[in-house]
Amino acid sequence: MDLIIRRAMLPPRVAPQAKHAVDIGIEAGRIVAVEANLAAVARDEIDAAGSLVTPPFVDPHFHMDATLSYGLPRVNASGTLLEGIALWGELKPHLMQEALIERAMQYCDWAVARGLLAIRSHVDVCDPRLLAVEALVEVKRRVAPYLDLQLVAFPQDGVLRSAGAFENLKRSIAMGVDVVGGIPHFERTMADGAQSVRMLCEYAAKQGLRVDMHCDESDDPMSRHIETLAAETQRLGLHGRVTGSHLTSMHSMDNYYVSKLLPLMRESGVSAIANPLINITLQGRSDTYPKRRGMTRVPEMMAAGINVAFGHDCVMDPWYSLGSGDMLEVAHMGLHVAQMTGVEGMHACFDAVTVNGARILGLEDYGVAPGCAANLVLLDARDPVEAIRLRAARLAVISRGKVVSRAPAARAALSLEGRPSEVDFKLHRD
Numbered sequence: 001m002d003l004i005i006r007r008a009m010l011p012p013r014v015a016p017q018a019k020h021a022v023d024i025g026i027e028a029g030r031i032v033a034v035e036a037n038l039a040a041v042a043r044d045e046i047d048a049a050g051s052l053v054t055p056p057f058v059d060p061h062f063h064m065d066a067t068l069s070y071g072l073p074r075v076n077a078s079g080t081l082l083e084g085i086a087l088w089g090e091l092k093p094h095l096m097q098e099a100l101i102e103r104a105m106q107y108c109d110w111a112v113a114r115g116l117l118a119i120r121s122h123v124d125v126c127d128p129r130l131l132a133v134e135a136l137v138e139v140k141r142r143v144a145p146y147l148d149l150q151l152v153a154f155p156q157d158g159v160l161r162s163a164g165a166f167e168n169l170k171r172s173i174a175m176g177v178d179v180v181g182g183i184p185h186f187e188r189t190m191a192d193g194a195q196s197v198r199m200l201c202e203y204a205a206k207q208g209l210r211v212d213m214h215c216d217e218s219d220d221p222m223s224r225h226i227e228t229l230a231a232e233t234q235r236l237g238l239h240g241r242v243t244g245s246h247l248t249s250m251h252s253m254d255n256y257y258v259s260k261l262l263p264l265m266r267e268s269g270v271s272a273i274a275n276p277l278i279n280i281t282l283q284g285r286s287d288t289y290p291k292r293r294g295m296t297r298v299p300e301m302m303a304a305g306i307n308v309a310f311g312h313d314c315v316m317d318p319w320y321s322l323g324s325g326d327m328l329e330v331a332h333m334g335l336h337v338a339q340m341t342g343v344e345g346m347h348a349c350f351d352a353v354t355v356n357g358a359r360i361l362g363l364e365d366y367g368v369a370p371g372c373a374a375n376l377v378l379l380d381a382r383d384p385v386e387a388i389r390l391r392a393a394r395l396a397v398i399s400r401g402k403v404v405s406r407a408p409a410a411r412a413a414l415s416l417e418g419r420p421s422e423v424d425f426k427l428h429r430d
């Protein structure tokens with residue numbers, strides 16, 4: 001074999017049958033064995049020593065065309081959504097293809113170092129030059145040997161509201177963009193928003209493509225686009241291929257209405273993506289007190305059987321000045337905002353940045369089982385809850401069977417059992 005990871009603990013929900021440490025055998029970029037005391041030799045071995053080995057983190061909602069542009073041409077002084085949109089408008093005409101590629105490649109390096117090996121990125125198609133599309137298609141080609149990058153054609157200014165946007169969207173699909181996007185709540189009227197959902201879903205159905213729309217990203221309790229998206233999914237037979245992103249208005253909707261909406265989403269197989277870092281900072285912004293959290297109803301959707309994942313959305317761009325590509329930070333925020341501090345809830349938040357996102361992207365060979373792609377992360381933690389608590393160091397990241405990143409351990413000073421070796425207690429006592 002090429003590589004064996006010895007004594008690995010697997011996430012209980014990824015491998016419910018594995019209660020004890022296992023060895024993972026890897027050959028030609030694939031997992032070929034997962035068993036205790038694997039009797040085989042390999043060219044390289046990693047001793048996990050009882051630490052957690054997980055399939056990689058997945059970010060199902062990101063904007064790679066804007067990432068790492070912090071400070072270009074100026075920073076978002078107020079930190080609000082409106083100033084962010086205005087700032088993106090200022091930046092767009094000055095985007096240079098090479099610089100955009102460079103920033104995106106830098107972000108991919110950050111992502112890999114954090115065990116994030118699959119990203120779905122929206123790309124703005126409202127600029128008729130389609131410069132960002134060209135750039136990200138090139139980035140997708142360059143990172144393909146080690147990172148799954150899926151692109152969504154995203155009409156940021158509205159597919160109906162922005163002249164030529166639908167044509168641009170179709171052109172971008174022909175250039176190699178994978179998924180049909182939309183932003184119905186940004187169209188001029190509720191009726192236009194519904195019309196845009198119908199039009200884009202019909203196009204996706206005809207082309208055999210997946211759909212992922214920014215949907216109801218507002219505090220408006222009357223926003224109804226996720227209902228239209230679910231209904232269109234059902235009408236066109238797109239079950240399992242459609243995702244509603246953000247859905248923040250659901251936070252403010254009438255409870256009776258939501259009790260009808262969730263079964264419809266479940267029935268149509270529509271997935272949902274919450275973006276905890278962004279939703280908690282941008283939504284409820286103009287409220288006085290009490291102030292709404294603005295994140296969608298994550299535990300309620302999960303309880304209704306809807307596939308829910310967490311996305312990062314932004315890192316150091318016009319909308320968000322922070323972030324580092326760390327999906328454990330995203331899970332940590334999601335867990336707190338959704339008050340998912342029960343044992344099941346904490347594990348569900350780990351799923352939301354791993355396996356649930358993989359389902360949205362349609363990654364068929366994702367997991368830790370013979371036949372899966374050998375994409376794995378060794379964490380400096382014993383289980384998913386500790387991983388979230390510590391935003392655990394990624395000791396080793398393996399992509400297509402090759403170790404692509406390593407980092408030193410940091411847990412000794414931070415667990416109940418470990419000795420805080422770096423701290424001189426005598427010094428503090430004296």
Ligand code: FE2
Pocket residue numbers: 061062063122214313
């Ligand atoms: Fe977004």
